[in-house]
Amino acid sequence: MAMENGPPAAPSSPTPPPPPALAPLPRPPTAPPPSTDGTISDREGSAPPQSAIIDEYEISEESRLIRERQDKARQELLLKRKAFAMAVPTKPESVRDRLRRLGEPVTLFGERDMERRDRLRAIMLRLDAEGQLERVLKAHEEEEKAEEEEDEMGPIKYPFFTVGSKELLDARMDLAKYSLARAAARLERARRRREDPDEDPDGECEEVLRLASGFSLDCSEIGDDRPLTGCSFSRDGSLLATSSWSGVTKIWSMPDVKRVSALKGHTDRATDVVFSPVDNCVATASADKTAKLWSSDASLLRSFNGHTDRLCRIAFHPSGKYLGTTSFDKSWRLWDVNTGVELLYQEGHSRRLYSICFHPDGSLAATCGLDALARVWDLRTGRSIMALQGHVKEVLGICFSPNGYHLATAGEDNTCRIWDLRKKRCIYIIPAHASLISQVKFEPQEGYFLATAAYDTKAMVWSAKDFKPVKTLIGHEGRVTDLDITSDGQTIATVGHDKTIKIWTCKNGNSGAMDVDEALPA
Structure with a gap:
């Protein structure tokens, strides 16, 4: 049998398959860079708003109480601003008359003039918040009418004396x-x-x-x-x-x-x-x-x-x-x-x-x-x-x-x-x-x-x-x-x-x- 010239051939063996390709690691979504006009880009693949991310978390009881206190303090501050913006009489006699017309106590034990005026302001603010502004307006109209009558009649003079003995x-x-x-x-x-x-x-x-x-x-x-x-x-x-x-x-x-x-x-x-x-x-x-x-x-x-x-x-x-x-x-x-x-x-x-x-x-x-x-x-x-x-x-x-x-x-x-x-x-x-x-x-x-x-x-x-x-x-x-x-x-x-x-x-x-x-x- 005739032999071919050249090196001897190697024995044949099966070829292994190539390794499978690895999937890429997922990346966390990132917020897109702001656009030149100052707005967030709305292209596809952009991250959701930050509020949506926050809403995904559950708020603790302590945080909720803190938020409630802050809201309450904010409301009180707004009420105080509104109260000081209200028109409240300055004369002690006018303050007492306004309290009397609103059906409130004219004076409290040990109450000074400034404290009585602050109490009237708080009462007027409460009535306004309760939707009873008509009472305040009615009392104001009655006071104006009484002042007009007093101007026509002149101020009332009360003599300051006591009856002496014989x-x-x-x-x-x-x-x-x-x-x-x-x-x-x-x-x-x-x-x-x-x-x-x-x-x-x-x-x-x-x-x-x-x-x-x-x-x-x-x-x-x-x-x-x-x-x-x-x-x-x-x-x-x-x-x-x-x-x-x-x-x-x-x-x-x-x-x-x-x-x-x-x-x-x-x-x-x-x-x-x-x-x-x-x-x-x-x-x-x-x-x-x-x-x-x-x-x-x-x-x-x-x-x-x-x-x-x-x-x-x-x-x-x-x-x-x-x-x-x-x-x-x-x-x-x-x-x-x-x-x-x-x-x-x-x-x-x-x-x-x-x-x-x-x-x-x-x-x-x-x-x-x-x-x-x-x-x-x-x-x-x-x-x-x-x-x-x-x-x-x-x-x-x-x-x-x-x-x-x-x-x-x-x-x-x-x-x-x-x-x-x-x-x-x-x-x-x-x-x-x-x-x-x-x-x-x-x-x-x-x-x-x-x-x-x-x-x-x-x-x-x-x-x-x-x-x-x-x-x-x-x-x-x-x-x-x-x-x-x-x-x-x-x-x-x-x-x-x-x-x-x-x-x-x-x-x-x-x-x-x-x-x-x-x-x-x-």
Whole structure:
């Protein structure tokens, strides 16, 4: 057998099939790029909107509550904006009238004007949300109609007064007669002194101030175991009364300052004491809310009850028939000394009252208090005829001058102000002390000088002509709470927290003493 030339052939074997092709991995859909015009392309194969993707997920309970709170806060904000955009009356009377017309309570307990206005706004908003806007519009129309009628008729004026008692009417008649006679006598005396060539008021004033410059400490006596609060000379200067925190008021003989009697009856601190201008009766005030009237032999004559808070200063009317009291209950009262009847209950200060004094003629009363205000009242009509504003802190002392037209006030701003009642303004400010001034008083005969007591442990004497300092009375070791001057102007008594009574006299004796004028009717 013939063989073919060439290499031997390999044995035959089956050829394996090619491996299967793998499928491509799926890709997550992606959002198509934004088109040039700012919109999403709508070609096929583009991804669904993002909101559709979010809706495919289930919202948790916590997220749902958060969404509800946000929606609620958004609604409240919109309601508040709408409420403040509503037209709501601004006058308190109009707000009350609108509430009354809507059938709502006019006022709630302790509600202020602004709170009442906010409540009306909320009610109007609620009615608007409930579809009851007709009620609001109807109330508004009724208000406009009422305002038109009021404009045609004019504003309604309501008198502000209360019906007084028969006793008050009689007292005011008596005060008018008394004050008219006193004023006529004072003016006649001033006219006589001006026209009489033998009279020299300026020279007399200079002499009195010269004597006042010689005031010196004559006597010092322990007055009580507790701080002293008030002092007062009797009309002839033979007796001195002092009050203290112990509640006991003591009567001392002058000029040796020996204790005569003790008036015990108050259950709390005694705040003031004053002698009657017509006899030796003594009136005391106390923090137990009462004032008491005592005879010269230390027997209790009468108690004046009515105030609802502690009493401060008190004063007798020049006639001696009436007693004025001030209290921390923001009122002052006028009492009949003979019967103990409360004739007048008078408000007018916004804060606590502290002191009171009466005009020498008996026609006016002046009060001051912790509202930094002094008021002048006409006792014959009961009206406040003057409000003296100028002090920046509490006013604690007040006193009329014997000339009839000057008034001195002093207080916690360390100043003493002199007011002219004819001009109705302050004419001089005395920077008197370095601390609170507790009392101010004019020399009671002619008013040639005035004295001030203060918490800087000093008392000072000032000229009433040019208001320059005349004498500084140094001797107390504590706060000086009160002072008084005798009718002849020769003796000054001061008391203070150092529990002592100090008597200051002129060294010239009685040769330069002023003659007490008896021309004024009693």
